[in-house]
Amino acid sequence: RTKLLQENPVADLEYPKLRKSLPKYLTLEQSAALLKAVSGANEKRDYAILMLFLNCGIRRSELVGLNLTDVYEDRIRVVGKGNKERHVPLTPYLKRAILKYRRIKDVYFEDKVLPHKNLLLSRTGRPLTKEAIEHIFNQAALQVEIREEIRCSPHTARHYFAQTHLRNGLDVYSVSRLLGHENINITKRYLQSLQDSSIVEMAVK
Secondary structure (H helix, E strand, O other): OOOOOOOOOOOOOOOOOOOOOOOOOOOHHHHHHHHHHOOOOOHHHHHHHHHHHHHHOOOHHHHHOOEHHHEOOOEEEEEOHHHOEEEEEOOHHHHHHHHHHHHHHHHHOOOOOOOOOEOOEOOOOOEOOHHHHHHHHHHHHHHOOHHHOOOOOHHHHHHHHHHHHHHOOOOHHHHHHHHOOOOHHHHHHHHHOOOOHHHHHHHOO
């Protein structure tokens, strides 16, 4: 970058092939345990956060950017990488979790003028950061000791979302759109960790 070398001394060097590990994902039991572990003063908000990860498969940055106007009656508008927009179905359970949080949020900030339209806020009325959301997820994971079995993170919940939809019969192309993948091959990696060949055959139709 500094242009100090006239020739590249490693131009002909062969790079070793790195083995790509298959995505790790939460089980249904682990996901349920995570949700049950949520407690404290911000219980309704934190529960809604975990539900958003598990039911929408969105990224941390996408969750941070969610606005009040992004939540519709039957879907959630997500703005992903490159400002690309997609819509993810809003399940009844997720819808209920968001409504419960919004009711508490409206009462708590009733006498305050909020300059932010973000869906998820801290107790001071500021938008949550990616680090804060990671911390919320990690606290729940530590309580149920999932980290002993798998590196539990918001991205692991994204893997759970993909695996669940593939197992339930949704084709890989639809799952790819829900996840906001630009390359279908990224989504196909989830098929490699499905043991049942009939599931794989059904998913790629």
